[in-house]
Amino acid sequence: MMKKNGWLILFILLSGIQCLYAQSIFSNNPSGFKLSEASIIFDSTDLEVVQTAVHLFQSDIEKVTAKKTALKHELNSSKPAIIIGSLDNSAVIQQLVQSKKINTNPINKKWEAFTIQYIKNYNNKNNDALVIIGSDGRGTAFGVFTASRQMGVSPWNWWADVPVIENPNLYVSTNANLTDAPKVKYRGIFINDEAPALSNWSKEKFGGFNHKFYDKVFELMLRLNANYIWPAMWGSAFYDDDSLNINIAKKYAIVIGTSHHEPLMRAHDEWRRYGGRQWNYQNNPLQLDSFWTKGMQRATNEKIVTIGMRGDGDEPMSEGTATALLETIVEKQRSIIAQTTGKPASETPQIWALYKEVQDYYDKGMRVPDDVTLLICDDNWGNIRRLPKPDEKPRKGGYGIYYHFDYVGGPRNYKWINTNHIPRIWEQMNLAWKHNVNNLWIVNVGDIKPMELPISFFLEQAWNPDRFNQNNLTAFVEKWSTEQLGNKHQKSIAQILNLYTKYNARITPELLDQNTFSLTNYDEFNRVTKEYNRVKNLSDSIFNLIPTAYKNAYFQLVQYPVEASANLYNMYYNVARNHFNYKHKIQSITPYPQKVQYYFLHDAALTNQYHELNNGKWNHMMSQTHIGYTYWQQPEKNVMPTLYHFNADSAKMIEKIMLPILSINNKKFVPKNAPENTFFQNENYVSIEAASFTRNIAGKNASYVEIPNLGKTISAITTHPVTIRNEKTNKETARVEYDFYNNTTGKAIIRIHVSPTLNLYHEKEGLQLGVSLNNEPVEFVSLNKNDGNVDTLEHWQANSIITREIPVTINKQGKQTLKLWHLSPGVVIQKIVIYWNELKPSFLGPPETKIQSKN
Ligand code: REL
Missing domain, CATH: 1.20.58.2150 (Methane Monooxygenase Hydroxylase; Chain G, domain 1)
Structure with missing residues (x-):
């Protein structure tokens, strides 16, 4: 907490915060009641996570108002109140419902929903109240922390030293009325690749990845509307390292999982610790069964169970592993789940991760029961590998996604600093969302810090993916920056x-x-x-x-x-x-x-x-x-x-x-009378930013849109809706056209730079687009059909781009028109270069050669 008596700062902060949310709960002007004068009323038998949220909220209010709020359990207070509770577990909330003081229909029977409402005269003693009700425990906590954020307490208050500006005169607004619920059911983070940074830090500050550490992590998660974690697992084991870890998970109602290659709630390191012989189901089934049974017996908390099996230490299983064996393993694991929980296996949430080679098993026909969530993965570099086709038969367990902000592996680790650009995260996760990947989103966040920005974005997008579009991503970053650093800059x-x-x-x-x-x-x-x-x-x-x-x-x-x-x-x-x-x-x-x-x-x-x-x-x-x-x-x-x-x-x-000698040779061909914003030949090339099209012609069912800032240079274009694909014979498909002027003729190359989106539908030709020059026939270009080839894939990952070259012959000088036609969804075009002979090497390609507008 910090003391600042400047009214100006206070006003700036509040007005900024109010713009962040559609409906604001607090006001800087007299309205409703003063926050500092209210007490908190909640039921002391309500769910544990509700009690946790109430106590944190009390301390948040103290940070804001410099006054400790009283905690009460009855509605008979003679003061204004903040009444907090979960719908089915709180007597005080039930009383309000019965006396018809509040309408809870919008959240009834929903997952993690909450409603925040201002009510007058809540106990017929002329006192008003702000009521925060959740459809369940976590929903209540999310409502509470939504209020905290609006009061000026950032989720990153502790984790990034974001100050709380003191505001003793904050009012609860009579207009407060906000109901919300998440759209993706499980939203989580994976703490991974955690040595040396997070490991040494947690050792020094808490004594390791123990309950004191997780207390801080889970609080952060609830404040960020997350509900699911794969805990740190490099040489550590959540359940085994500290028997109090499970209690902390219960305290915050965080759903515990284990990473994609750690089945049945057991950390990989436990196999090493307890002298497991061969991690091989064919040779050692009994020991593995009993290892997994213990994992399930121990995890009495809310969980999502990873099933399936990879080789020891996150390696592929041996060559030629029969999918039949894997199916047997899954069957056995499900019987362990049923036996240890005393319920049919289908009643315990499970994931099967299609990570690396496991996706090949899936492609070869391996299947798991329908209630298991299929966890689609990216390529460890933020490029989603596979999506269910839009017309794919729905599954009961639905689909999830495992995404990366950090990775240890080829072509090279990236684990020092944040390299994640919001527009690409949005674009990839939007693809996932629009393809019904909505049951679970989890992201590998490395050491948590310094990923504060992308973590916030990922979890907000998961909460409500429909809230975001290509045009409000900068607004999100501004909002985030206001929340952490005030609204002046x-x-x-x-x-x-x-x-x-x-x-x-x-x-x-x-x-x-x-x-x-x-x-x-x-x-x-x-x-x-x-x-x-x-x-x-x-x-x-x-x-x-x-x-x-x-x-x-x-x-x-x-x-x-x-x-x-x-x-x-x-x-x-x-x-x-x-x-x-x-x-x-x-x-x-x-x-x-x-x-x-x-x-x-x-x-x-x-x-x-x-x-x-x-x-x-x-x-x-x-x-x-x-x-x-x-x-x-x-x-x-x-x-x-x-x-x-x-x-x-x-x-x-x-x-x-x-x-200077080396960079001379700047022969520009700038045609007289060429209109502004067309492109001209410089030296032996014409270079065009994808969004600098001369014409954008919508198709019958889709059109090109610009995603500002995406990509290496200025921006990128893609087609929306992202689920629409076209037939090659369709002449009414969306296209962009680029007029350019050349003076060289003869054989030329059209080079297209696209984001490294992968072969999402696993089709023979990969993603495709059509390319044509003037009125010549359209050529269909495959972007990523060979992404199974490790060298090719690593090249795309390392350079964060795919380039495709199309040889053409240009017979005349002067004006030409290049057309790019929509065929597959998910194609993200950044830049186009047309060149003759050799193009001088560079990483980004030559800068744009555009006739600038004169004004
Ligand atoms: O980034 C990944 O998903 C994997 O490399 C890790 O999960 C990996 O298993 C590693 O940290 C340890 O085994």
Whole structure:
């Protein structure tokens, strides 16, 4: 809590918060009753999670009003009240229902629904009340924390030191009336890849992944409307490490699961701990059965049981594993579930994860009972691998999705900093939602920090995917920024957050090095480094401007990721210059090696700064190594890049003249009288951003839309609705057209850059689109039919792009029209380059060659 008597800050914060929600519960103007004057009334026999939420709410109110609210259990108070309870378990709520003071029909019999209503004269003593009722325990808690957020208590208050601005004069508004319920049933996070950062931090602060640690995690989850977790499992075991962990799960009503390869509620590490012999069902069925039976007996809490089996340690099963054996395993596991719960297996929620090779078993025809949720997975890089076809027969257990914000594995770990860009998360999860993947969404969040932004977004999208569209994603980031950092700079902060995540999604910091961007072509490396520095400079200026109370949170949520990432760009850019000069024997007046050394040391200094925040509260949290990767696995420590020092006498040239010479050759063909916003040939290419179409022609059943900010350069386009596909013979399909002017004729290549969306419907040709030039016949191009090939897939993942090249012949100079036709859904086009002969290499492709409008 912090004290700030500035009315201005208070007003700004409140008016900001009120814009975040459609219906606001609180008001800064006299209306209803003063929050500080109310007591909380709840039933002391209500569900445990309700009691948990009530106590946290009491302390939230104290943070806001500086006054401890009394807790009461009867409606006969002589004060205004906040009445909290679950519909079927609270006597006080039942009394209100019976006296017809409140209408609970909108939440009745719903999953996790809540209603928040202002009622007058609740106990006929002329006192008003704010009533928060949940259809069940978690629904009540979600209602309570919705109110907390509106009061100015961010879910990240503890986890990111987001301050609560004191406001003793806050009123409960007479207009308060808000009913809500989630659309995705289970919404969760997976704590994974948790060493060294989270593991060492939790050891130092709590003594490990024990009930004290989970107390903090589960509180955060409830505040974020989440209900489901796969706990940390690198050398740890939720049930085995601390017998009180299960109690904490009950206290917060968090549904416990185990990761995709840990069946029947047992952590992988337990097999190692208890001397399990072979993790092989064919050779060792009895030991495995008894191992799993114990897992089920122990997990008396609310749970979702993972079924199926992978090889030991998250590896595929042995070559040639028969799906018949797997079906036997599942059958046995279901009988253990039935026997240990005393109910038919179908009454315990279960998932079968189609992770990596398990998806192949599914494709070969393996099936599990209909009540089991099929957990579709991404490729570990945020690209969904498979979706049920829109016309697929519904399943009782429905579908879920397992998504990644962090990964340990090929082509290279990404686990240091946030590289997740909101538009791509939205676009992929929207595909899932529109294809009926609505039973469960879980995301691998690594160490929780520094994934605060994408975690918030993922869980909000899961709560109500229909609330989001391609045009309100920046508004979400602004809203999020207001909630954490006040509403004075949220537009600039959102811009910073959008840009740094976009840049980190171009290539992860672990994959970035001196060779990623071209030093000599299109001024690329210099350009991207400058872009990053501009964002960093903007972040510096906001850091200086924001009130002291926000600085810790700002450093964690904004400044550190931006500055540390920009620092890496500067470091590798200077390495590239050093290497270039060495290779070409160029004498430089710039001391590149010293600069590199500076940035290398600055990286460590930034880590220390993070660790020292708030008296060392986040010590270890940024200790993940990230410089010096040579293969997929992390280096043990950050390693300085190799630098060259050479004798100036051997230099052939001085630096100043060299780079400009290499970048000359700027022959532009700008046709006279060409209309604005058409594209022209520069050197040997024409480069077009996908959203810069000359014409966007809607089809009968779908049309192209722009997704702002998506992709590596400016934005991207895709077709909506995302479930519609076209037949090749359909002439009324949506298309975008690009007029461009050329002066070179003859054989050319059209290169299309698309986001690495995978073969979602598992079809022979993969996703396709049509390409045609002028009035020539349409050519159908397959984007991803070979995503089963590991090298190809890793190439797409590492570069975060798929490029396809279509050879054409252009016989005349002057105006041409390129057309891209909609065929499959899910195709996300970022950029188009038409070129003759060789295109000079670069990471992003050449910048757009557009005739700019004159005004
Ligand atoms: O990211 C994943 O889904 C997997 O690599 C992990 O779940 C994996 O199992 C690992 O942390 C440990 O086994």
